[in-house]
Amino acid sequence: xxxxxxxxxxxxxxxxxxxxxxxxxxxxxxxxxxxxxxxxxxxxxxxxxxxxxxxxxxxxxxxxxxxxxxxxxxxxxxxxxxxxxxxxxxxxxxxxxxxxxxxxxxxxxxxxxxxxxxxxxxxxxxxxxxxxxxxxxxxxxxxxxxxxxxxxxxxxxxxxxxxxxxxxxxxxxxxxxxxxxxxxxxxxxxxxxxxxxxxxxxxxxxxxxxxxxxxxxxxxxxxxxxxxxxxxxxxxxxxxxxxxxxxxxxxxxxxxxxxxxxxxxxxxxxxxxxxxxxxxxxxxxxxxxxxxxxxxxxxxxxxxxxxxxxxxxxxxxxxxxxxxxxxxxxxxxxxxxxxxxxxxxxxxxxxxxxxxxxxxxxxxxxxxxxxxxxxxxxxxxxxxxxxxxxxxxxxxxxxxxxxxxxxxxxxxxxxxxxxxxxxxxxxxxxxxxxxxxxxxxxxxxxxxxxxxxxxxxxxxxxx
Amino acid sequence: xxxxxxxxxxxxxxxxxxxxxxxxxxxxxxxxxxxxxxxxxxxxxxxxxxxxxxxxxxxxxxxxxxxxxxxxxxxxxxxxxxxxxxxxxxxxxxxxxxxxxxxxxxxxxxxxxxxxxxxxxxxxxxxxxxxxxxxxxxxxxxxxxxxxxxxxxxxxxxxxxxxxxxxxxxxxxxxxxxxxxxxxxxxxxxxxxxxxxxxxxxxxxxxxxxxxxxxxxxxxxxxxxxxxxxxxxxxxxxxxxxxxxxxxxxxxxxxxxxxxxxxxxxxxxxxxxxxxxxxxxxxxxxxxxxxxxxxxxxxxxxxxxxxxxxxxxxxxxxxxxxxxxxxxxxxxxxxxxxxxxxxxxxxxxxxxxxxxxxxxxxxxxxxxxxxxxxxxxxxxxxxxxxxxxxxxxxxxxxxxxxxxxxxxxxxxxxxxxxxxxxxxxxxxxxxxxxxxxxxxxxxxxx
Numbered sequence: 001x002x003x004x005x006x007x008x009x010x011x012x013x014x015x016x017x018x019x020x021x022x023x024x025x026x027x028x029x030x031x032x033x034x035x036x037x038x039x040x041x042x043x044x045x046x047x048x049x050x051x052x053x054x055x056x057x058x059x060x061x062x063x064x065x066x067x068x069x070x071x072x073x074x075x076x077x078x079x080x081x082x083x084x085x086x087x088x089x090x091x092x093x094x095x096x097x098x099x100x101x102x103x104x105x106x107x108x109x110x111x112x113x114x115x116x117x118x119x120x121x122x123x124x125x126x127x128x129x130x131x132x133x134x135x136x137x138x139x140x141x142x143x144x145x146x147x148x149x150x151x152x153x154x155x156x157x158x159x160x161x162x163x164x165x166x167x168x169x170x171x172x173x174x175x176x177x178x179x180x181x182x183x184x185x186x187x188x189x190x191x192x193x194x195x196x197x198x199x200x201x202x203x204x205x206x207x208x209x210x211x212x213x214x215x216x217x218x219x220x221x222x223x224x225x226x227x228x229x230x231x232x233x234x235x236x237x238x239x240x241x242x243x244x245x246x247x248x249x250x251x252x253x254x255x256x257x258x259x260x261x262x263x264x265x266x267x268x269x270x271x272x273x274x275x276x277x278x279x280x281x282x283x284x285x286x287x288x289x290x291x292x293x294x295x296x297x298x299x300x301x302x303x304x305x306x307x308x309x310x311x312x313x314x315x316x317x318x319x320x321x322x323x324x325x326x327x328x329x330x331x332x333x334x335x336x337x338x339x340x341x342x343x344x345x346x347x348x349x350x351x352x353x354x355x356x357x358x359x360x361x362x363x364x365x366x367x368x369x370x371x372x373x374x375x376x377x378x379x380x381x382x383x384x385x386x387x388x389x390x391x392x393x394x395x396x397x398x399x400x401x402x403x404x405x406x407x408x409x410x411x412x413x414x415x416x417x418x419x420x421x422x423x424x425x426x427x428x429x430x431x432x433x434x435x436x437x438x439x440x441x442x443x444x445x446x447x448x449x450x451x452x453x454x455x456x457x458x459x460x461x462x463x
Numbered sequence: 464x465x466x467x468x469x470x471x472x473x474x475x476x477x478x479x480x481x482x483x484x485x486x487x488x489x490x491x492x493x494x495x496x497x498x499x500x501x502x503x504x505x506x507x508x509x510x511x512x513x514x515x516x517x518x519x520x521x522x523x524x525x526x527x528x529x530x531x532x533x534x535x536x537x538x539x540x541x542x543x544x545x546x547x548x549x550x551x552x553x554x555x556x557x558x559x560x561x562x563x564x565x566x567x568x569x570x571x572x573x574x575x576x577x578x579x580x581x582x583x584x585x586x587x588x589x590x591x592x593x594x595x596x597x598x599x600x601x602x603x604x605x606x607x608x609x610x611x612x613x614x615x616x617x618x619x620x621x622x623x624x625x626x627x628x629x630x631x632x633x634x635x636x637x638x639x640x641x642x643x644x645x646x647x648x649x650x651x652x653x654x655x656x657x658x659x660x661x662x663x664x665x666x667x668x669x670x671x672x673x674x675x676x677x678x679x680x681x682x683x684x685x686x687x688x689x690x691x692x693x694x695x696x697x698x699x700x701x702x703x704x705x706x707x708x709x710x711x712x713x714x715x716x717x718x719x720x721x722x723x724x725x726x727x728x729x730x731x732x733x734x735x736x737x738x739x740x741x742x743x744x745x746x747x748x749x750x751x752x753x754x755x756x757x758x759x760x761x762x763x764x765x766x767x768x769x770x771x772x773x774x775x776x777x778x779x780x781x782x783x784x785x786x787x788x789x790x791x792x793x794x795x796x797x798x799x800x801x802x803x804x805x806x807x808x809x810x811x812x813x814x815x816x817x818x819x820x821x822x823x824x825x826x827x828x829x830x831x832x833x834x835x836x837x838x839x840x841x842x843x844x845x846x847x848x849x850x851x852x853x854x855x856x857x858x859x860x861x862x863x864x865x866x867x868x869x870x871x872x873x874x875x876x877x878x879x880x881x882x883x884x885x886x887x888x889x890x891x892x893x894x895x896x897x898x899x900x901x902x903x904x905x906x907x908x909x
Binding site: 034037038039040041042043044045046047048049050051059060061062063064065066067068081085086087118119122140141177179183184185186219225227228229258259260262338340374375376377379381382384385386387388405406407408409410411412457458459460461 | 499502503504505506507508509510511512524525526527528529530531536539540543544546547548550551552554581603604606607639641648649650684687716717718719721797798799833834836837838840842843844845847848849851865866867868869870871905906907908909
């Protein structure tokens with residue numbers, strides 16, 4: 001992507017006025033998307049973002065600058081700006097010798113999306129549109145989106161590290177509106193992986209479309225969700241968002257260090273029922289949050305955060321880890337070269353438990369079954385979190401019955417972790433997600449088997 | 464002539480016969496400073512630029528963008544956009560904007576933010592951190608204190624005669640604090656916004672953070688019940704933003720608005736008048752021209768509870784058989800213009816906030832909501848969000864409440880609006896805030 005000698009010179013230049021650490025992050029990202037809506041191919045979009053972000057660390061201060069100009073002049077000016085921001089002091093010449101490090105790549109691409117004709121991508125959208133409309137005549141609107149991206153990165157720093165990665169993602173989503181006597185309802189399904197166009201060998205777009213359409217149609221008969229606190233069973237895959245919000249963010253070392261997490265100072269403690277083993281794993285092959293190296297050049301790792309209910313570790317980036325004199329856990333990520341890295345999740349999941357999923361529902365006399373979750377949000381200081389239910393049903397007398405309208409559920413992370421009393425053996429990953437923190441979005445995955453929370457507050461309007 | 468417009472003209476010169484070309488070119492410069500425990504935690508400075516090119520040919524549309532203003536990259540982008548256009552479905556209503564004779568209002572939105580100097584900006588962030596730490600004895604930590612400023616310049620030009628330029632600056636500070644009463648810890652934020660450093664009131668930002676963090680200390684979950692809620696201005700602005708998103712001409716045409724076919728009907732309580740007016744410079748999001756380079760204008764959406772109409776860009780207007788309302792919105796240079804309100808507000812009432820609360824026997828003052836993106840569906844109208852705030856009993860603010868949800872539907876909430884206060888707040892969002900009392904909401908809790 002860039003001449004190694006130029007990268008080394010840039011790092012040296014960034015340290016010319018002093019500094020403990022300097023890093024060059026180069027990114028070249030091409031993305032393309034095609035959108036169908038209202039029965040028409042509305043638009044194909046192609047995008048290109050290329051540039052470098054340079055940071056210089058002096059003591060506890062980080063200086064950062066970025067540039068889209070990858071010439072020696074452009075990089076030099078950015079290095080100077082980052083150094084000036086960090087206000088080095090000291091000075092002198094430091095030569096940096098870079099050693100290329102190769103990390104295993106969990107993502108193998110068979111077919112680069114850029115090599116696939118645009119007409120093939122457009123055909124997928126038309127196929128999805130037809131399939132969704134065939135499901136039922138009440139489907140009144142369909143939108144579908146195809147997207148792919150190829151993000152090539154190179155990271156080098158004054159510790160001598162030089163590493164690169166080539167991240168290819170492909171995504172397909174369908175959204176449907178169904179029109180009924182009581183108004184409109186919506187259904188959505190998204191499939192995305194860190195792989196190439198072979199995504200569609202494993203996933204039939206017509207099936208994705210039918211899933212979305214059926215969700216919308218089912219909800220036409222939905223009743224208002226109940227209000228109040230009750231047992232909630234979350235289906236396989238769906239529960240990942242729950243853990244992402246209930247405790248994932250609270251285990252990010254930057255928030256922990258500033259005491260802005262309810263999980264600060266609780267390492268070694270029992271924080272969840274002993275059914276719970278929570279893992280954040282950047283190496284999960286082809287998952288949405290998988291990579292070879294993180295955005296600080298560190299190889300992806302599988303990190304156990306909670307083991308049988310005991311908090312074993314937090315997630316770390318370079319700066320937080322350096323402060324604690326330990327290694328980064330491969331969780332330093334950034335949205336683009338225009339952003340500073342921080343501690344982020346990758347693929348966060350709960351390992352399988354002992355229960356048969358059917359038994360979990362059967363053991364629940366009255367409650368709510370959530371088949372598909374929407375996004376969520378957490379206040380890490382209080383631990384209070386919400387997540388949306390996009391597809392949910394009542395549980396009555398141990399059976400899944402009437403569909404429910406949409407709404408949020410609210411709970412408190414540390415409390416909810418101690419209220420999970422049944423865990424299924426049917427692990428599945430959920431839909432690809434984008435996790436937002438401090439204004440930056442990064443791709444993440446999550447997964448769980450079926451699970452039951454004995455008491456969670458359901459935000460409906462029915463008594 | 465602005466450099467960006469000159470560049471846009473150069474690109475337009477590449478247009479071939481039978482194609483329409485639109486160029487949006489932007490340039491921005493940012494400074495971002497975060498302070499922690501009296502030291503700079505991070506300082507970032509950056510200049511960014513980019514170009515987006517839209518091609519319409521044979522009634523088909525294509526788009527491409529690049530984060531660069533280099534001519535070789537731009538020409539590659541142009542040919543990508545052209546190629547993309549060949550795959551679109553022909554649509555007789557596609558077409559670029561054409562000047563409609565309305566002159567954009569001149570808005571004074573730009574100051575030279577570099578005048579202040581980096582050290583003054585750092586000092587301001589440090590001052591804010593100090594002020595927040597000292598604002599209240601129960602504040603235990605300042606999680607972050609940030610200063611940000613940016614200057615943004617854009618040009619939109621097309622082969623159909625559009626030539627629009629804009630320039631604006633933003634400066635803001637924000638602070639996030641933790642407060643504790645020994646048992647419970649809560650967080651709170653405060654901010655100040657303006658066009659330049661001199662506009663920023665540090666003491667208000669610090670005081671707001673202190674108030675937000677301490678007033679919820681000891682908050683508990685409340686039992687489920689149906690009651691009246693009061694949205695504080697910051698929450699009300701988010702609610703107004705969601706309502707506005709349903710009054711979007713494109714959503715209406717595509718059958719995604721619960722208010723389609725209801726123009727002329729009563730959709731809200733008579734107290735509700737909703738206006739989108741980007742020409743009012745008091746709006747943080749004010750702008751003389753829209754995303755297609757058409758002059759923005761004042762659009763009345765709801766008047767005395769009656770639905771008056773929807774906002775449109777050129778495409779949705781043509782398709783609906785009407786004219787654009789100057790409501791093309793685009794997310795920088797990376798997308799084609801969509802449709803949306805830009806600076807919307809609910810007309811304030813004559814009641815003070817205290818009197819509004821004083822008139823409620825049993826209610827909840829909602830000071831923060833969570834999960835608007837996951838629990839509100841602007842198509843079905845279902846509304847359910849996490850909430851915290853203060854209980855209202857017999858017209859008085861009472862104990863703090865957390866871990867509850869509030870739920871209804873957007874359609875019903877508009878009709879259930881009881882009172883709108885007079886406490887308008889201009890916020891860094893596309894809607895202004897004002898305290899609103901809404902009846903018959905389900906608060907879900909223990």
